[in-house]
Amino acid sequence: MASRHTLCLLVLAAAGVAGASTVAYDDRALVIDGQRRIILSGAIHYPRSTPEMWPDLINKAKRGGLNTIETYVFWNGHEPRRxxxxxxxxxxxxxxxxxxxxxxxxxxxxxxxxxxxEWNYGGLPAWLRDIPGMQFRLHNEPFEREMETFTTLIVNKMKEASMFAGQGGPIILAQIENEYGDIMAQLNNNRSASQYIHWCADMANKQKVGVPWIMCQQNHDLPHNVINTCNGFYCHDWYPNRTGIPKMWTENWIGWFKKWGLPDFHRTTEDSAFAVAMFFQKRGSVMNYYMYHGGTNFSRTTGGPYLTTSYDYDAPLDEYGNIRQPKYGHLKNLHNVLLSMETTLVHGEYNESSYGENITVTKYTYGDSSVCFVSNQLHDRDVNVTLGGTHLVPAWSVSILPDCKTVAFNTAKIKTPASVMVMRPSTAEEPEALNWSWMPEKLRPFMTDDCGSFRKNQLLEQITTSGDQSDYLWYMTSLEHKGEGTYTLYVNTTGHELCAFVNGELVGQKHSTNSDYAFQLESLAKLHSGKNYISLLSGTVGLTNYGALFELVPAGIVGGPVKLVGPNGTAIDLTKNSWSYATGLDGEHRQIHLDKPGNNWRGHNEGIVPVYRPFTWYKTSFDAPAGEEAVVVDLLGLNKGAAWVNGNSLGRYWPSYAAAEMDGCHVCDYRREFNAAGDESDLQCLTGCGEPSQRFYHVPRSFLRRDGEPNTLILFEEAGGDPTRAAFRTVAVATTACASPGAEVCGEHGVIAGVDVVRGSCGAYYEGGCETKAALQTFTAACVGRE
Known part of the structure; x- marks a missing residue:
């Protein structure tokens, strides 16, 4: 059978290296040490978790039936300055x-x-823009030089640590570039784009890592020496555009990310399993979940535009590393079935038969063994299929028959307990137990135009001016005025937020929506006779990370205009004034978040803490909650800012930004294609509409001090909130529903007959009852008697 396929062998191991492996590929699969293998992988981003979390996350992925871990490499995190x-x-x-x-x-x-x-600049450092002649992701010598320097650095680190398969390490695939095929046509320079992508492939292969190089979404103009792969919610109907390479799915989007102002996106367990089964039904062999653990955007550079601090992604392992059921267990059962059929799937003769519109039976035969898939892609009805017996195949599902007679797995039939995350209060850290002190952000130096680091007679773009060293950039100017006057201040900005001060007084604040980053601030401004000062503080909430020429998307008050308009229509245009610039806040420069000695904290002894006061730092001490459960801080009551525990960033917070009300919050049916990026009318399976976009912020246990040593939480409140409502919680996992193999939780015709309270494994009933009777009553009322 192997003689029929093109075999592209890469010899990995130097002679005598113990444990070294060879990796090859043909049109059916990766070939590791001479054996075709099914690869079941999951993405875990190392910067979105902590080193102390890594072993547990990786081992849970392994117990979930995966054999591979995937991650991106984050250039701007590794090289924040050149x-x-x-x-x-x-x-x-x-x-x-x-x-x-x-x-x-x-x-x-x-x-x-x-x-x-969903990462600042897609991981590219902002300092690249300071290099003369720089053009991102085109056949451009400055960019290619920097890209090759960093790629070589990472490859050498992996080689020095013997991480490639030929050295006895785990790495079996490497990727260069990312989703370039999606934007090539939009770059308006086809020749340069083509030269660049072929340069990328040649540069990568010069690294001699000994494993295949892949390029995802490179469906056009594919270099000869790389493998192209698919990204998306579904990849079963995608095939490589060149013979001799296997069908690979580098990003199976298992859920979706969330932005401030949007609800939570959920991809059903049934549809998640359906997509995987369809991929392997149609000759797939390498599949990677994006994400298997999403994690947390701990720092300002780890989240793209308007992205929440949570990057949970509705993944099988939730943001805190807890197992999300039934998704984890149902997919684990699917993985086990697929791996049990591995030899037949990667060697077997493939035969596909239609049993009617959208009903397909696929049979793999290898020697005396055969395995079958039966897929029903209808959205609205179940079907009976006769194959070694009659089998009911629910709508939008796949049945897998390892012997082509008996169904071992159906994607729509879940037999794994469902779980919910319960936020438990920690008695010692209830709001009334936290003693707060505070400190005002020093704004006075920025209320004139004397303290800037340089001047320009124009309004500059924020990212290049600040070097992305802070979310904030000050634009400061002054003007002479005869007598007193009342004006309307108009400021055009590409956001994402803006605060306007006139003569030291805050006169206006505004932020853009998460879909349109350009807006106009309009606020009342009173001028006095003589010299008047206008200070504008522009803020970003993550940087653009996707699209053609995304690095040219501006931020800040670039070009303005900025003008004062009087009641009689007279206008004072300040756009070409002499503007003074300063990057960041005073508190950032003084590193208040590190709680260094000498800071003048107020209010701890007096017991008076101002609330709803913008531009204020707050501090409190707390004891680490007992146990090993994940810890979160509940910041409901705060407005917008950033948080740190013991000097470790928890990321941006913005609990005052409520998620939009959307029709998709009121319906969820797995029997259709999942969509998280279309029109609102296409969306479903949403939760959290009308609620804070994010309320709970992850505090990894490794950030906390133990043995009774106090911990410090520091907040920078930008917009004005109430820190006294903050509290710490632990995240417990509770089981809500259960079905044992061979049993059904439903009554006749798929109607839910009842709700039981269980904990732990199936049948392990929790005698103490539900955490809250109201929750049980609500759940029962919503479910019993329904499909």
Whole structure:
């Protein structure tokens, strides 16, 4: 059978290297040490978790039936300033891959180094824009030089640590560039784009890593020496555009990310399993979940535009690393079935038969063994299919028959307990138990135009001016005015937010929506006789990470105009004034979040803490909650700002930004194609409409001090909120529904007959009852008697 396929072998191992492996590929699968293998992978981003979390996350992925871990590499995290590198803490990429190796799993190294990933600039450092002649992701010598320098750095670190398969390490695939085929046509320079993508492939292969290089979404103009792959919610109908390479799905979007102002997106367990089963039914062999654990955007550079701090992604492992059921268990059962059929799937003769519109039976035959898939892609009705007996195949589902007679798995029939995350209060950290002190942000230096680092007679773009070293950039100017006057201040900005001060007084605040980053601030401004000062504080909430020429998308008050309009229509145009610039806040420069000695905190002894006061720092001490459950801080009552525990960033917070009301919050039916990026009318399975976009913020246990030593929470409240309502919680996992193999939780015709309270494994009933009777009553009323 193998003689019929093109076999592209890459010899990985130097002679005598113990444990070294060879990786090859043909048109059916990756070939590892001479054996075709099914690869079941899950994405875990090392900077979106902590080193202390990595072993548990990786081992849970392995117990969930995966054999591979995948991650991007984040250039701007590793090289925040040119030639100044960071490989410590949660950027210790070598340690992360060692943990994968220790767990006995394979690894996929997606260098990019453009990664998208809902990450500032898609991972590209903002300092690249300071290099003369720079053009991102085109055949451009400055960009290619920097890209090759960083790629070589990462490859050498992996080689030095013996992480590639030929050295006995876990890495079996490497990726260069990312989703470039999606934007090539929009770059308006086809020749340069084509030269660039072929340069990328040649540069990668010069690294001699000994494993295949892949390019995802490179469906056109594919270089000869790389493998193209698919990204999306479904990839069963996608095939490589060149013979001799296997069908790979590098990003199976298992859920979706969330932005401020949007509800939570949920991809049903049934549809998640359906997509995987369809992929392997149609000759797939390498599949990676994006994400298997989403994690947390701990710092300002780890989240794209308007992205929430949580990057949960509705993944099988939730933001805190807890197992999300039934998705985790149902997919685990599917993985086990697929791996049990591995030899037949990757060697067997493939035969597909139609049993009617959207009903397909696929049979793989290898020697005396055969396996079958029966798929029903109808949205609205179940079907009976005769195959070694009669089998009911529910709408939008796939049945898998390892012997072509007996159904071992159906994607729509879940037999795994469902779980919910319960936020438990910690008695010692209830709001009334936290003693707060406070400190005003020093705004006075910025209330004139004397303290800037430089001047220009124009309004500059924020990212290039600040070097993305802060979310904030000050624009400061002055003007002479005869007598007193009342004006309307108009400021055009590309956002994402703006605060306007006139003569030291805050006169206006506004932020853009998460779909349109340009807006106009309009506020009343009173001028006095003599010199008047106008200070504008522009803020970003993450940087653009996707699209053609995304690095040219402006931020800040670039070009304005900025003008004062009087009641009689007279206008004072300040656009070409002499503007003074300063990056960041005073508190950022003084590193207040590190709680260094000498800061003048107020109010702890007096017991008086001002609330709803913008531009204020708050501090409190707390004890680490007992146990090992995940810890969160509930910031309901705060407005917008940033949080730190013991100097460790928890990311931006914005609980005052409520999620929009959308029709998709009121309906969820797995029997249709999932969509998270279309029109509102296409969306469903949403939760959290009308509620805070995010209320709970992850505090990893490794951030906390133990043995009774106090911990410090510091908040920077930008817009004015109430810190006294903040509280700490632990996240407990509770089971809500259960079905044992061979049993059904439903009554006749798929109607829910009742609700039981259980905990732990199936049948382990919790005698204490539900955490809240109201929740049980609500759940029962909503479910019993319904399909």
């Amino acid at each position: 030639r100044q590198y960071n490989f410590k803490g949660n950027y210790d990429i070598v340690r992360f891959f060692r943990e994968i190796h220790t767990a006995g799993m394979y690894a996929i190294l997606r260098i990019g180094p453009y990664v998208c990933a």
